[in-house]
Amino acid sequence: MNKIKNSDGNFGQFGGSYVPDFLQTPLKELESYFLKYINDFDFQKELEYYFKEYIGRKSPLYYAKNLTSSIGGAKIYLKREDLNHTGAHKINNAIGQALLAKRMGKKRIIAETGAGQHGVATATACALFGLECIIYMGALDTKRQELNVFRMELLGAKVIAVTKGTATLKDAVDEALNDYAKNYANTFYLLGSAVGPHPYPIMVREFQSIIGKEAREQILAIEGRPPNYLVAAVGGGSNAIGLFHPFFDDNNVKIVGVEPGGKSDENGDHAASICKGKVGIIHGFKCYTLQDDKGEPLAVHSIAAGLAYPGVGPEHSYYKEIARAEYVSVSDDDALKAFSILSKTEGIIPALESAHAVAYGMTLAKTLSKDQIIIINLSGRGDKDVQQVKEMSERTK
Ligand SMILES: *Cc1c(COP(=O)(O)O)cnc(C)c1O
8 A cells, every 4th residue: 555645634834625614524534535545455456457458658758869969968758748639638637537536426416617627527537437417617718719619619518708807717616615515415626736625735646756766767768867957837736736646756856846937926827836936825725826916816817828838736845945857938929930940850840848847858968068967848739729829920010
């Protein structure tokens, strides 16, 4: 049996469960089922089965030879989460939580989504397991992401457009929480990143840790040693913690999380919660967060919608505090350049989120010798971003 790290929900001063009393009951129930099943042999077998046969795991660890030689420094490997079914890492967590919901006897799944990617992953898992699926989405976001709304509906989900407040993600979260508080007897709240109150951050980490477990085995098989660096983009932090966590005890492996630096350092122009935020509470947990003097979340921006969140997972906040990892930021422009460079050198169009990690990985590789190794998490593919990039390039012509 594996001992689950941080099973009390605390990461140093970070994490915890700062929610009203009426939500403590369902969260306690969720915690006890999660801790039971994460070490259950049959549950793990079933999870492994869907990871392999449905998602298509394991994902390759690809040596990016062209990119490496065009830079002339460290060897760059890409962990190809973009090759998963539905095109990103999010499906690992959606399948894991949906399987847990089934074990708990909950037949109704709710989730909130901003850009729509987590909504699509959730709707996919619900279609697979025959679960009712309700997705809360800000009304403004449903207009910006029409195609993802249609995708979710094709998959059998019901998308509820939230018109309250700013009609964006924040308001969708509030509505989803109201629903959960009323309906938790038959409803499972499927959260999309390594954030939120306990037990979500450890639960999401455990389901995403497959990324780092595979990468560790793969690099040992190919190179006979661990890498010198791990690099991953950090929004809420799920793809990054999935890669990082299994390397935590490899003291010689340096870890770098890449935050969205956006357009400028001004408030509202970026979403670099660790680099530019302070310690506070957001959505039921303690972390580095971008908030005003009253504790209200600030507006955030990133060219990559999936990175635009004014908080960050408690485990990353803790890695930062104990200096186990370093956190940097990459601007919209540099992410866009990396998007284009990886497409041309390797024939791989990355998600704009992942392009942040690629951009930093390239900069880092330049400073290192040829015998060093970097693993970059390619969290998703860029098909979803092609239209946006086309429109931007036409505007600047
Ligand atoms: C959602 C998303 C992210 C950001 O979320 P994390 O929880 O920080 O991983 C990164 N890359 C892709 C492709 C995404 O869809």
